[in-house]
Amino acid sequence: MLTLGVTIPFAQQALSYQPHYFKDYRMTSTRRSMLTRASVAAAAGTALGFPMIARAQQNFSWKMTSAYGKGSPFYMEGPGSATDLAKRIDTMSGGRLKIQVFGAGELIPALEGFDAVRAGTVEMNHANSYFWTGKTFAAQYFTAVPFGLNFQGINGWLYDGGGQQLWNEVYAPFGMVAMPCGNTGVQMTGWFKKEIKSSADLKGLKMRIPGLAGRVYAALGVDVKLLPGGEIFPALERGVIDAAEFVGPFQDRKLGLHKAAKYLYTTGWHESATVSELLINKAAWDKLPKDLQAVVENAAAACNVISEAWCQRNNAEAMDDLVKNQGVIAKPLPAEVLKKLREVTNQVLAEAVAKDAMTKKVHDSYMAYKKKYDAWAGYSEGPYHDKILTA
Incomplete structure (x- = not known):
């Protein structure tokens, strides 16, 4: 076989040499010429080690664990859930990337996804990054920060404000x-079993x-517990805990939390928009062709929007039922309690930033974006809710 360096120049000479008496022959041999050039290109690709067609059709089979139990609404079932994400990736990739989804406890314990992905035991984990603040405090910012950005704001920072790049830098x-x-x-x-009238009632x-909210509460004398979703109701019912935060009206009602506590404090001071995290082993990610990486990224972005839309409808219906039919007392925390929570939040963040350069880098980016977003919201979202809706 001729080498690439000899074959192509020779073929170029043959094609460029066109005496007039070959004209009719060339016109009748077009198909043969095209096949010859295709063979040369294929040989060149093989010689360089680029079997393009074979690589494009390579299939992958991955595992994805979750911090939430099998059947959990929003996280494991329904539009935008981990199961939905896997189905979208399967469909969009034409079956080239299949992901087997495992709920909490099926393959690994609920909160061991970080270590499992890091070790390569599984390729993916579906949870929230603030579970990993013990590994790196900066992870908190990619789930939610108390008194932080709302849904529109956090998406702006992540997708267009440098947040996504920082997320990968933190995990590198x-x-x-x-x-x-x-x-x-x-x-x-x-949910609280007793009414909260002042910050003294938290002690x-x-x-x-x-997450970070736990640290803030701890500074105010709260005995903080970190429990998986499935363990919250029995702990609250038996008095092992006096209060519990989970997600929102729909998911909380599904767990039966309203049957164990009647006071639902509504002010979302600690999580104004809570991001679900798709965590991926970098070595596995790098083995995916670029088109499959794009499939994963776009499927995840779709689930990000679709899941939030699902929450809006279901939470509205659930809250109406809880208040009207279940005897739940829903109201915001007293202003004095919120003021104290904000003060302690600022102290905790300042301490974390002072200890770690990476956390400071993420914090500065987040807060700089928030300052600009808050100013814009003062012209857009704020007046809409404060004035236009009440006109």
């Missing part, structure tokens, strides 16, 4: 990448609350 030392794949919108403060309270 762990050999992972991540992206948003869902959002609950604003969450509720949580000694046993409460299920994850």
